Amino acid sequence: RTRVLTGITTSGTPHLGNYVGAIRPAVAASLDANTESFYFLADYHALIKVQDPARVQRSTLEIAAAWLACGLDPAKVWFYRQSDVPETTELTWLLTCVAGKGLLNRAHAYKAAVDRNRVEQVDDDAGVTAGLFMYPVLMAADILLFNAHKVPVGRDQVQHIEMARDFGQRFNHLYGEHFTLPEAAIEEHVATLPGLDGRKMSKSYDNTIPLFAPREQLKKLIFAIKTDSRAPGEPKDTQESALFQLYQAFASADEVDAMRKAFADGIAWGDAKQQLFERIDRDVAPLREKYEALMAEPAKIEALLRDGARRLRETYAAPLMTTLRDSVGLRDLS
Numbered sequence: 001r002t003r004v005l006t007g008i009t010t011s012g013t014p015h016l017g018n019y020v021g022a023i024r025p026a027v028a029a030s031l032d033a034n035t036e037s038f039y040f041l042a043d044y045h046a047l048i049k050v051q052d053p054a055r056v057q058r059s060t061l062e063i064a065a066a067w068l069a070c071g072l073d074p075a076k077v078w079f080y081r082q083s084d085v086p087e088t089t090e091l092t093w094l095l096t097c098v099a100g101k102g103l104l105n106r107a108h109a110y111k112a113a114v115d116r117n118r119v120e121q122v123d124d125d126a127g128v129t130a131g132l133f134m135y136p137v138l139m140a141a142d143i144l145l146f147n148a149h150k151v152p153v154g155r156d157q158v159q160h161i162e163m164a165r166d167f168g169q170r171f172n173h174l175y176g177e178h179f180t181l182p183e184a185a186i187e188e189h190v191a192t193l194p195g196l197d198g199r200k201m202s203k204s205y206d207n208t209i210p211l212f213a214p215r216e217q218l219k220k221l222i223f224a225i226k227t228d229s230r231a232p233g234e235p236k237d238t239q240e241s242a243l244f245q246l247y248q249a250f251a252s253a254d255e256v257d258a259m260r261k262a263f264a265d266g267i268a269w270g271d272a273k274q275q276l277f278e279r280i281d282r283d284v285a286p287l288r289e290k291y292e293a294l295m296a297e298p299a300k301i302e303a304l305l306r307d308g309a310r311r312l313r314e315t316y317a318a319p320l321m322t323t324l325r326d327s328v329g330l331r332d333l334s
């Protein structure tokens with residue numbers, strides 16, 4: 001069976017970008033009997049950005065509930081919290097020792113931090129933790145630990161998958177063929193969802209629309225999406241429009257055609273926003289109800305995550321680590 005693996009960082013509230021780019025396609029793919037799916041909550045990754053323990057815990061619960069509300073079946077899919085599988089960190093070290101520092105210098109997140117520092121004319125590495133620098137190695141460990149074949153992610157994550165291949169390949173070259181080299185799976189029709197300001201929807205830009213915002217808040221946020229100053233009756237441009245792209249991510253082909261025509265006919269922005277709100281709410285409302293019910297029973301979610309990780313460690317992580325320790329010359333722990 002093809003192994004498909006993906007994770008979401010538990011650094012905030014799940015948003016529409018996570019839903020369209022990760023959760024929705026992953027849940028659909030998990031229904032295929034020829035795949036074995038691994039979906040997890042990346043809480044080790046969260047520590048790179050968030051140093052507020054309550055927020056990490058809250059986010060873990062919210063993102064777990066979001067996956068479940070969107071139809072993930074924990075009986076059919078490996079569903080777990082990254083830190084419940086501590087073999088991940090041990091593998092991170094083995095990979096750290098084969099990872100080229102020069103390659104890590106070129107990682108997007110690190111380079112962005114350096115670029116910001118240059119603009120502010122401070123030291124390149126000011127405020128940069130080794131955790132941020134090592135982000136791609138931790139992510140490679142997530143993937144290689146389970147020999148995933150395919151990693152469905154947004155375009156922003158493709159470079160990380162390429163690095164995972166690179167580290168895996170170097171390790172295999174030195175110590176034998178232990179790792180499957182993963183491939184990024186970008187669903188061509190899944191674009192990067194823009195946020196309120198038109199940039200990529202992202203926790204870092206503070207421009208997100210929470211997936212399960214209460215109805216009134218969802219409406220308020222959608223009405224706050226940035227649009228140009230074209231008046232009602234003036235034709236609107238679909239190309240650069242965040243509103244149109246959001247609509248496209250939820251609507252059917254026919255609905256999108258109708259909206260394109262409405263844009264050309266000069267629909268008022270307020271009317272377009274109302275239609276977008278109704279379209280998103282139609283999909284999200286039934287999920288929101290399930291989400292709220294799940295959030296009322298955190299102990300259930302907790303038990304489910306622990307059980308997933310326990311079985312996963314027994315089945316895959318622990319045996320692989322035993323083999324890997326032996327292959328690099330470390331003592332057998334058993």
Ligand code: TYM
Pocket residue numbers: 005006007008009010017018019020021022042045138139142143151152153154155156157191192193194200201202
């Ligand atoms: P994260 O938490 O930033 O995002 C989780 C997933 O959501 C997708 N995504 C988006 N898709 C479309 N439009 C957007 N605006 C948008 N924002 C986020 C991301 O592409 C991603 O698929 N490093 C990862 C988490 C991770 C991981 C892994 C993923 C850790 N280990 C191993 C795959 C395999 C991250 O921070 O994703």
